[in-house]
Structure formats: structure tokens, C-alpha cells
Amino acid sequence: MKICKTEQEFIDYVAPIAQKVCKRYGFLPSILVAQTFHENGAAVPTNFDNNGIYKLMEYNNMVGQKAELLNDTWAEYSVWPGMQPGKYDEYSFEKITPEEYNGKMKNIPDGFRKFDSVEQSLADYILFLLYAKDSVNAKSYRYGPDVVNIKDPEKLITAVGKKYATGSSYAKNVMSIVRRYNLTKYDDLSNVKPTDIVPASLKTKYGITTTATKTETPKKTNIKKLAKPRFVDNRDASQSQVPKWRNRSDVKYIVVHYLGVVGQNFELWNNGYGATFTIAWNGDVYWTADYTAVTWQCGGGLQGEGGHSFYGKCTNYNSVSIENCVKRIDNKYEGDDNDDKWYFTEETQESLVWAVSKMMDDLNIPIDRVIRHFDVTGKICPNPYVRNNGKNGNWTWDQFKANLAQYRKDGTITIPSGTTTTNVSTTPTTITTSKSYLAKGDSGKDVKTLQTMLNACGYNCGAVDGDFGSKTDKAVRELQSVTGLVVDGMYGAKTKGILEQMYKNTQALHKETESTISGTTYNGVDYSPVYNYSYYKKKYADLQKAFGNDKDAYFRHFCQYGMKEGRKAASSFDVQKYKAKYADLRKAFGDNLPEYYKHYCIYGKKEGRKAT
Numbered sequence: 001m002k003i004c005k006t007e008q009e010f011i012d013y014v015a016p017i018a019q020k021v022c023k024r025y026g027f028l029p030s031i032l033v034a035q036t037f038h039e040n041g042a043a044v045p046t047n048f049d050n051n052g053i054y055k056l057m058e059y060n061n062m063v064g065q066k067a068e069l070l071n072d073t074w075a076e077y078s079v080w081p082g083m084q085p086g087k088y089d090e091y092s093f094e095k096i097t098p099e100e101y102n103g104k105m106k107n108i109p110d111g112f113r114k115f116d117s118v119e120q121s122l123a124d125y126i127l128f129l130l131y132a133k134d135s136v137n138a139k140s141y142r143y144g145p146d147v148v149n150i151k152d153p154e155k156l157i158t159a160v161g162k163k164y165a166t167g168s169s170y171a172k173n174v175m176s177i178v179r180r181y182n183l184t185k186y187d188d189l190s191n192v193k194p195t196d197i198v199p200a201s202l203k204t205k206y207g208i209t210t211t212a213t214k215t216e217t218p219k220k221t222n223i224k225k226l227a228k229p230r231f232v233d234n235r236d237a238s239q240s241q242v243p244k245w246r247n248r249s250d251v252k253y254i255v256v257h258y259l260g261v262v263g264q265n266f267e268l269w270n271n272g273y274g275a276t277f278t279i280a281w282n283g284d285v286y287w288t289a290d291y292t293a294v295t296w297q298c299g300g301g302l303q304g305e306g307g308h309s310f311y312g313k314c315t316n317y318n319s320v321s322i323e324n325c326v327k328r329i330d331n332k333y334e335g336d337d338n339d340d341k342w343y344f345t346e347e348t349q350e351s352l353v354w355a356v357s358k359m360m361d362d363l364n365i366p367i368d369r370v371i372r373h374f375d376v377t378g379k380i381c382p383n384p385y386v387r388n389n390g391k392n393g394n395w396t397w398d399q400f401k402a403n404l405a406q407y408r409k410d411g412t413i414t415i416p417s418g419t420t421t422t423n424v425s426t427t428p429t430t431i432t433t434s435k436s437y438l439a440k441g442d443s444g445k446d447v448k449t450l451q452t453m454l455n456a457c458g459y460n461c462g463a464v465d466g467d468f469g470s471k472t473d474k475a476v477r478e479l480q481s482v483t484g485l486v487v488d489g490m491y492g493a494k495t496k497g498i499l500e501q502m503y504k505n506t507q508a509l510h511k512e513t514e515s516t517i518s519g520t521t522y523n524g525v526d527y528s529p530v531y532n533y534s535y536y537k538k539k540y541a542d543l544q545k546a547f548g549n550d551k552d553a554y555f556r557h558f559c560q561y562g563m564k565e566g567r568k569a570a571s572s573f574d575v576q577k578y579k580a581k582y583a584d585l586r587k588a589f590g591d592n593l594p595e596y597y598k599h600y601c602i603y604g605k606k607e608g609r610k611a612t
Helices: 007-025 029-043 052-058 118-131 153-164 170-180 183-187 200-206 346-363 383-387 397-410 445-456 470-482 493-514 533-539 541-547 551-565 575-581 583-589 593-604
Strands: 092-101 104-113 222-225 231-233 253-256 277-279 285-287 319-324 370-372 412-415
Touching (some): 007 183, 029 118, 029 153, 153 170, 319 346, 346 412, 383 397, 397 412
Parallel strands (some): 231 285
Antiparallel strands (some): 092 104, 277 285
């Protein structure tokens, strides 16, 4: 959606699109246009000072739809290309948004949806109204057909606004826009053609055989030169989890898998459960475990009625594995292993060809020993290459093997005909110098800025040296894990937005605490019984690298983070032992560790309580 010069320009652009969507699904265009006007200030810069509005317009988010829009009870009816509910991927972004709680406005960070078009956004909003339920077990819809069929504008926005918006004056504000611009003139839909943006689950109902949505762009058969994807050596992040080792010469098979849930995980999981390589949606290839590491990829008993041809021949010990991140056309996080809604992106499949070929060369494995998990135990894995239906952009297993052989012969692959895909790409996945994220192996001033913010926010990455190494990678992953993001180690827009806001809050807190910290006194409490600068500095190498000889910085860290983390800052006081010794304190403070430090300084030492 473009930024407009006038409010009327916005209305003239949005109204015809709103009419098409309302013609298909119900709802009054006057209210829909007014809602988009209210949510976005009509996309006129002089109407707002919140830069987040620009993001909404850039990504065609017309009604402030959040990434987590209630729950996934309506997932099969959504036309949003991203995951849901509340799962962050390339079709979501984060911004600060004003919300009203208990009569007071607060600015909070939240995730929002990206759409391919204004029409897609408006269709998704009305489908939400039609099909979303308050919970999985709810017997009725949150709004439902009765609401969208209300013909009185004021009654309609009153019914919708009570549950959709946190603002108490939302319905009143929307109606004032309807009246000011006489928007009811758009409610006559007699000569309007309905939108053809319809979810797969409703196409039969509406008699739709083709669609303009991004999810069904036809592909043409062509020969494509395959470029090397981005290859990330991630082994040192998780090698300690491998319980068993072998020689390279022991490896005889390459086993292909899919992740089994909509998500991306590029680490070796606990106790070696994971893969040798993992391939992301964008085609990036992550090397998780060394070839000599025995991971758990194809053990266990027989499953199902098919496959099994390599059972007893291919084992965890004599094979390496590749996990492929996967998506679903219904946008659910997980689903039936045996259904046909799973798909690999084009980038993932192309990188799989490259990665398998690399493994074959590295380990001297012939193509007839490149197999599926299904071929070992009968498990439906990887689903797209077991069902072999060629839907949603998936190749069949035979097509993959043919492309693997073709690539090893002349460096090209053949894009299969008759397939559709959600991620059409006309160029190979290549390494670019203008990528939109930082990751392990990068360097420069932007990495220094990242490291400075990580250390300041308590995610230790060691020295601020501009080198995105293992410690910085670990700190980014810790941040992503704590904040609910996809843990991939990539410092992209969502991770950056959260870290920058945390850093801003931390800096504000630093300014606030400057006046409350003096020597070893914090908020009027003398912490000298539990804090010693020399002891604290010597004990923690991460702090030495972060703060050098800045004495005030060490005490500030202790006050803001160290006590919460339970760090020992003096030989005479151990907070965990103090907590364990006294039941009365545990009853009073629970797991609030700073209160134990404070109690000892004010009362415990005088009372003769033991803290070591």
C-alpha cells in the first residue's frame, strides 16, 4: 500500500478493493474502509507520528492484523502466507504498537502480518471474523456469519469493535469516519465482481478453479544452473551433545528427512538427536554435526506398511542425515504426517541437491545409497518425497534423484512441470553482499553494534571486536530463545527490533540508576557484605571482557543482572546456600534472589545468619 498525500486518495484506492472482498464474504465496505482509515491514519504522514504505520503500509497490513490473531482455529481459512498462530517467519514483522489496558494507553512490541496485497489483507481479516473461535473447544464462532451480515454500519462496528480492538472508543472513531466521508455510498455491491482470493478449503463452496493468490503461481519447465547456497558451519555450537563417534570410513548411507513441524531449527538437539546438515526455507545449509558424529536419524523399529528396504542395512552408526525445514499450506504448526499439506520451498529442494552431492563427494557414497527415512523404517519421512504427489511446489522423490544425477553431471537441474509453489524463485540461491541479516562469519561495524547491545542487555558475547564468532552466535540464539523467536542465530529484522528495544530500555535504566548507585550502595542499601569488586571481577571472565577495569560497571551489572542470576560476588556470601538454609526466607521471597542479597545486608548479617 502506498503512502498517500490526502485522505480522499486513500479512500479512492482502498474502497474498490474492499467492495470486492465484501462482495465475496459479506460485511459492509463502509465499515471496512473506515477501519483501515482509522488503523493507518489513511496512510497520510501528517495524520500520525508512529513510524510503525509505515511498516503496516509497506507490508499491506490494512486492519492491524497481528501475527498471532487469536489462535489457529481458523488457520485452514486464512489466506495469510505466513505461519500461525504467532509463529514468526518471513511473512511477519515486529513493531511498537499502542494498546489500551485498564483505561491507559501503553506502547508495547508485537508481531504483525505481512501480506502480498491489500486485497489479501482485507480478505484475511473478514475470514477471521467468519471462522475464528475463542478456543479449540468452543462450540460457536467468536463473530461468525451473523456478525458480517449485519447491514447497519453502527451496529456492525459496535459488535466487531468490542472484541477486536482494545481501545474503548474504537467503534465511535470508526463511525465518525464513515459519516465524515459518506462511506455508506460504497455499500451498494450490485455491480461489483467478488474477489477471487479464496482459501483452498472454500474453493469448492465458491466454485473457484483459479486464484490470484501467491500460493498458486504456475511454474514452467526449465533447465536451471544451480549455484552454491550459503553454507554455515554450525558444528561447534552443539558438538558436545554427541554421545558417540566413528570414523568417516564407517559412513555408507545418506538419509533425507523433513523436520515434521513448521519451523526452523539448525542445532543438534539434546543427546545427539538431530542431523548432520539442516536446510532452511531460504536454502541456507547448516552443518550441525561432523561426519564422525553419530546422530539419531533412522533407528527404531518398523513403522507403517511401506518402505523398509534398507531396514537392518542402514543404521544410525553407518549413515549421515539431512533435515529439511518444511511448511504447510494450511499454515498450521504441525499436522498429520500422512496428509498432503506439507511442502518444501523451491530453495530448500535446490539446496538439498547441492548438499547431498557434497556429502557424496566428501564421503564417497554412490547415488543408490541416498535414501529416505521411509526406506529404512517405513516412517512417512520426508512426507513430500514419500507421498510423491508433486503438489504445492514439491518434487517427487524420483524427480529429486534425477535432478541429483543431472546436477552431478553438468551442474544443472530441471524444474518439474505441472507444479505450483508458494515460493517461486527465478534465480538460484546465491551468496549476496546485500543480505538483510547478520550471521556467524560476518564482521564489521554492524557486528560491533550488535555485540555492544548484546553485552549491555545481559547476553554475553565476549569482546566487542566486530567478529561474529561462536560466542556472538550463542548470545543471539539465547536472545531468540528467551524472546520466543525462531532460534537460528541469524540477526535479522525481528531479532534486531527486539534487541534494539531492550537496549533502549537498558540505557534508560542505566540513566535512572546512576543516581541510585554510589560505591557499593544501591537504592539506599549497602551491599558491601555481599559484593566485592576484586572478587567479582576475578571470578567472571565474561565480565572482564565486557567491562575491563570499569569499577562502576561491575557493580551496576551486579545490581541489575548479577543478583537476578544468583552470581557470587563475595567469598562470604553464597545466595543459593543462604536460600537453602532458611525456610522463613524461602517462604517470604520464593525464587526472588535479589531479596536474599538485600535481606542479608540489612538483617541477616546482624542476626548472625550463615551464608556460606
